[in-house]
Amino acid sequence: MVVRKVYNPEKGGKLKFYNFHHSFQDLVPPDIYFPEHPEHFSEIDGVRTGDNSQLCLSNEEVYVFTKQNLRKWIGNNPRCRVFSVSQNDNARYCQCTECQKTDEKYGSPAGSILKFVNRLAEDIRQVVQLPDPVGRVRSRVERPNGIVIDRVGVPMGVIAIIYESRPN
Secondary structure (H helix, E strand, O other), rough: OOOOOOOOOOOOOOEEEEEEOOOOHHHHHHHHOOOOOHHEEEEOEEOOOOOOEEEEEOOHHHHHHHHHHHHHHHHHHOOOOOOOOOOOOOOOOOOOOOHHHHHHHHHHHHHHHHHHHHHHHHHHHHHOOOOOOOOEEEEEOOOOOOOEEEOOOOOOOOOOOOOOOOOO
């Protein structure tokens, strides 16, 4: 006999995680971005490095790339409820002027990280709160012959084809 554990939705239910590990290198991969955008990665002792480093969390383009890639993860994994946005597994934090200002303000490199991920969380929360367009009838036309044609929102990547065969 197979026993399946039932997760109580009132206590949070079962959560699916995506990419549950140090994820900065997945969100903004150094092998893709560093050659053209070294400013996206840690400045250490005055030199930008993509080798075993962190992101420059004060760089607005880093935020934009991270948000775009996080949205892709969310879109491609609709059953997941937790997405990892976390520093790489090292202490090679960015020492650029702007990152240092934030870290000094909050007393540790965690200041830049928390400011960055909290901003991402708020932006994603705003998107999640938008009404779901899937299934919504955007327009309806009734043809003179009585056929009703609806324009309906569908998930991205879904193509609906209607084939009608007539005897003539």
